[in-house]
Amino acid sequence: MNEQKIHERTNELWGHFHWLNVLAQQGSYTAAAARLGVSKAAVSQRMAELERLAGVALVQRTTRSVRLTEAGQRLVDDTRASFEHIAQCFAQVRDAAGAPRGLLRVTAPVAFARQQLVPRLPDFLRQYPEVRLELDMADRLSSLATEGFDLAIRHTAHPPDTHVAWTLCATRSVLVASRAYLRRQGTPQTPADLVNHNCLHYPRSQDTPAWTLEPLKASVGRERMTVQVSGALAANNSEALRDAALGGLGIALLPDFTAQASLLAGKLVQVLPDWKPVGAFAEQLYAIRPYSAHVPRAVTAFVAHLRETLAPGFSDGI
Numbered sequence: 001m002n003e004q005k006i007h008e009r010t011n012e013l014w015g016h017f018h019w020l021n022v023l024a025q026q027g028s029y030t031a032a033a034a035r036l037g038v039s040k041a042a043v044s045q046r047m048a049e050l051e052r053l054a055g056v057a058l059v060q061r062t063t064r065s066v067r068l069t070e071a072g073q074r075l076v077d078d079t080r081a082s083f084e085h086i087a088q089c090f091a092q093v094r095d096a097a098g099a100p101r102g103l104l105r106v107t108a109p110v111a112f113a114r115q116q117l118v119p120r121l122p123d124f125l126r127q128y129p130e131v132r133l134e135l136d137m138a139d140r141l142s143s144l145a146t147e148g149f150d151l152a153i154r155h156t157a158h159p160p161d162t163h164v165a166w167t168l169c170a171t172r173s174v175l176v177a178s179r180a181y182l183r184r185q186g187t188p189q190t191p192a193d194l195v196n197h198n199c200l201h202y203p204r205s206q207d208t209p210a211w212t213l214e215p216l217k218a219s220v221g222r223e224r225m226t227v228q229v230s231g232a233l234a235a236n237n238s239e240a241l242r243d244a245a246l247g248g249l250g251i252a253l254l255p256d257f258t259a260q261a262s263l264l265a266g267k268l269v270q271v272l273p274d275w276k277p278v279g280a281f282a283e284q285l286y287a288i289r290p291y292s293a294h295v296p297r298a299v300t301a302f303v304a305h306l307r308e309t310l311a312p313g314f315s316d317g318i
Contacts, residue, residue: 013053016046017079020058023047024076025148028065035148100298101130107144108153111238112285113137116257116310117153124305131298139236144290150299151289153306155255157282164295166303168285169310173277174259174318175211176268180248188251188272191225198250199229200241202280209234211253213275224278242268255281256314263317270318285310 023032023043033040051058058072068076108117113135125133136149144152144163159165181198188194191213201209209231214224231251233244238258245252246262251271262268287303289295 013050016050017075018083019043019046020050020072021076021080021083023059023066024068024073099130100128100296100301102296102298103132103134104151104296104298104302105134105136105149106151106153106302107136107138107147107149109139109155110137111255111258112153112155114239115261116314117306120306120309123309124302127305128298128301131301133302144288149289150296151287151302154286154288155282155284156286157284159286159288162291163288164291166287166307168287168306169313171281171283171285171314172256172318173253173280174256174263175251175253175271175275175277176242176245176259176263177251177271178245178248178268181245181250182269182271184248191227191272191275194227194229194251197229197231199231200233200235200244200250200252201229201231202238202241202253203234203236211277212279213272213277216274216276253277253280256318257285260314260317 019032019036022035023029026032026035029040029043033043036043047059054071054075056071057069058075060067060069114137117135121133121135125131144150153168154165155171185197188197191211194211199209199211201211203209208228210226210228212224212226215222233241233249235241235244238254241252242254242258242262244250245254246267259268263270287306289299
């Protein structure tokens, strides 16, 4: 094929280069096809066309994933910034055209999303009918850039320095139990009493679980205490711990956004209300996104909605 024909054919393959970038980002044909909204066979066909034109292998295929060859990686490295720039320019043009619109991809922890985020979505989506929201509920920490998320909701003490973080509201941790459990086992009067109770906890490591509490009001003989606890259930989901406490199994340490509804309904009561659990869960909720010069209007509108509706926090009933 002569140079003129190669040049003409190359001009027809900008979409192929973009698909190669997506394939490199996603790491598999299946994930790339899902991201692009096409079939796996279509992605494979386009990669084969690129390789025929380049005259060199660009992708190394394995049973579960793909890796780029040196030539493929060089092509991706040299074109990635251009495609990102094109996407940003197009987003700016669309945003300038009017109301927030387009697909907004959000990731949030399972318990918080189910209890507090999902109930706040209908009002937002009714207000902005041209926005489509895709919610990923997962406790794992996703790579926002790699997985294509616009925004993450995080319960954390230290948002990453490489990202923009908006504070949504303050939170706190609380000890709760059912009245039936406390009638049966007695009510702790000091943190030291927790050693005699079935403590439902979030597994943090292989070490013996421990809860740290400090007095809300300083007084003689009252200072921060760390108590080693044990219990019949450990779970990495606060809803599971809450439901176990509702079933009368023991005393649970929960974030306030999980405990609030059950406390307001009188189904759970606070244990050691004069003491504040510390170090168990972060004390701030954030909306986080990678830094970029342009922030889509759908993102700014959604963050504003969350900041307004979450501003009161979850202190009612505590």
